[in-house]
Amino acid sequence: MAEAVYILCALTSIACAVLLLRAWKRSQSRLLLWSGLCFVGMAVSNTLLFIDLVVLPTTIDLYVPRQLATLASASILLYGLIWDAS
Amino acid sequence: MLHSMLSGAVAMAWLACALFFLRFWRQSHDRLFAFFALSFAVLGVNSVVAALIDAQDERRYYIYVARLVAFLIILYAIWDKNRASRRG
Numbered sequence: 001m002a003e004a005v006y007i008l009c010a011l012t013s014i015a016c017a018v019l020l021l022r023a024w025k026r027s028q029s030r031l032l033l034w035s036g037l038c039f040v041g042m043a044v045s046n047t048l049l050f051i052d053l054v055v056l057p058t059t060i061d062l063y064v065p066r067q068l069a070t071l072a073s074a075s076i077l078l079y080g081l082i083w084d085a086s
Numbered sequence: 087m088l089h090s091m092l093s094g095a096v097a098m099a100w101l102a103c104a105l106f107f108l109r110f111w112r113q114s115h116d117r118l119f120a121f122f123a124l125s126f127a128v129l130g131v132n133s134v135v136a137a138l139i140d141a142q143d144e145r146r147y148y149i150y151v152a153r154l155v156a157f158l159i160i161l162y163a164i165w166d167k168n169r170a171s172r173r174g
Contacts, residue, residue, distance in 0.1 A: 001147075002147050002150070005147070005150045005151055005154055006150060008154050009150055009153055009154050009157065012154060012157035012158060012160075012161060013157050015157075015161055016157055016160045016161060016164070019161070019164045020164065023164065035122070039160070042157075046153075049150070063089065064088065064089075064092070067089070067092040067093065067096060068092070070096050070133075071092060071095055071096050071099065074096055074099030074100050074103060075099060077099075077103050078099050078102055078103055078106075081102075081103060081106040
């Protein structure tokens, strides 16, 4: 069951990234670009989550790379919100 | 120490994003921004809870369910926005 949730987290974040970046291409709204890039980072983080908790043995811990990917995603969005949105 | 600091930074960043979207929603009354604010607030609270729950706690699994809910809110928000713009 947990594995299904990790896979769904990865798939939904990829879907969010694709839809937001497609919307950005259509509208050229910079806010959509930053949101899309944020979800690209979240997709990376969630893929690492699946690899860490399901694929790799428990002796290998990817907690720090996962958190860094999440922090990078949130920082990208925050940067966009501060510099580009008015 | 590093784990707690990263979780705190992630939580603060998500909550700051949520506040920005809340402001956009108040300015434009566009529902898309309200959904985004809700989703990022869920991610922020999620990060705080993840830092406070012990690594061996079996309730840890629900953290990822909450994360999934946050992503589903974003997907719904985009679908809702597309539907509204198609209707004109």
